[in-house]
Amino acid sequence: MTPRPAAAVTGLGLVTAAGVGAGAAWQGVTRSGAPSGVRHRAELQGLSCDFLYTIDDLDTESVLGVPALRMMDRFSQLAVIAAREAVADAGLDTSVWETDRVAVVIGSAHGGLPFYDRQSAVLAEKGVRRVSPKLAPMTTVNSAASSVCMDLGARGPSLSVSTACSSGTVAIGTALQLLRGGACDIVIAGGAESVCSRLLIASACQMRAVSTRRDDPATACRPFDADRDGFVVGEGAGLVVLERPEHAAARGARIRAGIAGYGASSDAYAAVAPDPGGAGIERALRTALADAGVAAADVGHVNAHGTSTVMNDLIEATVLHRVLGDRPLVTSTKAMTGHALGAAGGIETALTVLALERQLVPPTGNFRTRDIRIPVDVVAKEARPAAFECAVKTSMGFGGHNAALVLTKSC
Amino acid sequence: MGVDCRVTVTEEITTLLHRNFGIEPEAVRIEASLHDLGMDSLALEELRVLLEERLDIDLEDVQLTSRETVGQLATAVDEKTAR
Secondary structure, three states, rough: OOOOOOOEEEEEEEEEEEOOOHHHHHHHHHOOOOOOOOOEOOOHOOOOEEEEEEOOOHHHHHHHHHHHHHHOOHHHHHHHHHHHHHHOOOOOOOOOOOOHEEEEEEEEOOOOHHHHHHHHHHHHOOHHHHHHOHHHHHHHOHHHHHHHHHHHHHOOOOOEOOOOOOHHHHHHHHHHHHHHHHHOOEEHHHHHOOOOHHHHHHHHHHHHHHHOOOHHHHOOOOEEEEOOOOOOEEEEEEEEEEEHHHHHHHOOOOOOOEEEEEEEEEEOOOOOOOOOHHHHHHHHHHHHHHOOOOOHHHEEEEEOOOOOOHHHHHHHHHHHHHHOOOOOEEEHHHHHHHHHHHHHHHEEEHHHHHHHHHOOEEEEEOOOOEEOOOOOOOOOOOOEEEEOOEEEEEEEEOOOEEEEEEEEEOO | HHHHHHHHHHHHHHHHHHHHHOHHHHHHHOOOOOOOOOOOOOHHHHHHHHHHHHHHOOOOOOOOOOOEEEHHHHHHHHHOOOO
């Protein structure tokens, strides 16, 4: 396959439990030691997993103001804050940009589920006349994208992607395709999620997908570790500003990295479990490499999906080794951010841009004991400097939604 | 009683508009239309739910449009609270 045009990454916005703002988030994921953002939550009391990664040092009311805040559930609030950062980082002036040519693509798995959960309680306790008329506009997955459009005055194509835990990655891949197709000149793309909901976490516990290390939440999320026992949910938003390279160059923008290739696939296997053979994620990865025109041997770093579940990490690592060999330094930043579900791909793509820029691979937090079945070089304990021109971001969502992006240091 | 109630109702409306919609109290004048305060149709329905809960009244048959003024809304609410 002949490589197709890349998109230039000109801006980053990160709102994570490891830090708010791209600089703070990078500091949070590259430092050694236990994560700081994970804590027990009163509303989860009694559940086998009663802890989450949350962002507590963010006063959304003072940042966004009541009039805007009242129409957004928290995932949309985080998206707007990340979008403002990304646009400012890209040096874009929203008062003069060609607004019809600015697109927004934001992924989320659950949208405004917490508001839905609270309103279900209102219905049960107080009856139909107390239910909020804002339920539909605040809970649908598209509300993050529409909120960002309204906040920034972006009037190009606007869409939402919901492919479970690969939503953020698929959103960025979709943005790349929008740019290639000429539908817009600028795209704000990534993911947003916030699901501090007793209802959802209770279900995740029943599914036995989440860690049950209630006695030590800070070390519960252990991607690729031999003793991993499930993921830990986090909240956050991660967005990038993408442009065609010539558009970015024409306005003198700083090009931070390139999104060179995208691949997606479906396992068509099960509602939750990944295909044990990993054929789906392998196809997505090989498609992304071909799309970018990048050889497997050129990939020096992978920010993996690495959820800390037994099956995901084993299957993903096996596929990464099968396709990319021994060279890439593999990490999962989820031990520091939590698994932000539909936001994860957006957050981790932005972190991969920073890794390329700084030529530094963040460590996989909480990695203590090597799993002999994991065949890749997992960066552990501390960030590792390395020289690499290409990196990969992989994501695997419930329902078998696989996605991979190939990023390049320059474009 | 009507006058006193209406003052109280206006205060309640002012408080709800400030707390839930970010409208500054000094902007909530009797003659100000709800449209002028930035209240769209969805916001009015949200305000209806908030007023019903706060004052334990039923506003189901009260037609709310953004053309109405704060004073007209207060009068409509006042009629319900007086019952």
